[in-house]
Amino acid sequence: MDPLSSRCNKKDANRGTWTAEEDQKLAKVIEIHGPRRWKKVAANAGLNRCGKSCRLRWMNYLRPNIKRGNISDQEEDLILRLHKLLGNRWSLIAGRLPGRTDNEIKNYWNSHLSKKKKQKQRQNRGFIVESQPEEAKAMEMENMVNKSEEGASKGEENTQASFNEGDFFYGSSEGALDLQWMGKFLELEESWFEFLYDK
DNA sequence: AAGTATACCAACCGCGAGCGC
DNA sequence: GGCGCTCGCGGTTGGTATACT
Incomplete structure (x- = not known):
């Protein structure tokens, strides 16, 4: 079954809010390998997260030029x-x-x-x-x-x-x-x- | 101060599409 | 054409913060 397109099937995978440490690890790996092959990114970063979760975190929070704060x-x-x-x-x-x-x-x-x-x-x-x-x-x-x-x-x-x-x-x-x-x-x-x- | 209701938002889930083999 | 992998999307959930009583 598709590991990314359905729910994360990793039983002991971390869930919930990301920690600063996890963010740092993820950003570091993406800096090297780029934002693709999320399953590998998750593995390379040593994160106990599924690839889908990593992608979401990157897209919604860690990506460069993300504008945070109030909508004007x-x-x-x-x-x-x-x-x-x-x-x-x-x-x-x-x-x-x-x-x-x-x-x-x-x-x-x-x-x-x-x-x-x-x-x-x-x-x-x-x-x-x-x-x-x-x-x-x-x-x-x-x-x-x-x-x-x-x-x-x-x-x-x-x-x-x-x-x-x-x-x-x-x-x-x-x-x-x-x-x-x-x-x-x-x-x-x-x-x-x-x-x-x-x- | 404590309990409850509401608002907000990060993260999860399920689905479908695209692509390569 | 079938299959598996990957990606992206939209809907939904659940945790936390804040407001209210």
Whole structure:
């Protein structure tokens, strides 16, 4: 059975949070051999971890140029727009946010943005009478999302499946595209979707 | 101060695709 | 074409931190 594509079958393998020592070992081996053949990486590093776990740790934490810390307003806006276009394709969204990982964006969406969305829906049903000032921006963003979903529901397919991202994006997934440029690009894309679904 | 609820996020899991043999 | 290995993705879980009572 596939050791990486299914659960780690190493019975006594370490689980849970990585220690600083493990991180150090992993980084050292990757520096020498590169981030591939994760089963061997795990073995060479002397880590009692499965390859899959090593890969995840590298991709989400140890990789160079990982940007940690709060998601900026600009990034949040970009996430909302990209999610509107791409749906739950976190790796694609992450590819357009330099330094951010798919896991981080997925977590952010699940803990922050989906919550705001629910809040907005409740408000629309009259459960919330007055919005708080600090919620105004979030609600504006949620309107964008809702509008998109309404538009998508008018068609036979939803927006997530109706186009190939390759038609819109180019460059490597590692590329650090300029956020400002991407914002302008997405504005054009939104117009295009409005044309397709709202007219 | 203690107990409980909630939020956040790192890590795990299962699946499918690509590739080489 | 079948098989095994590897990689990447998205959904989910579980531990920890923080807020609340």
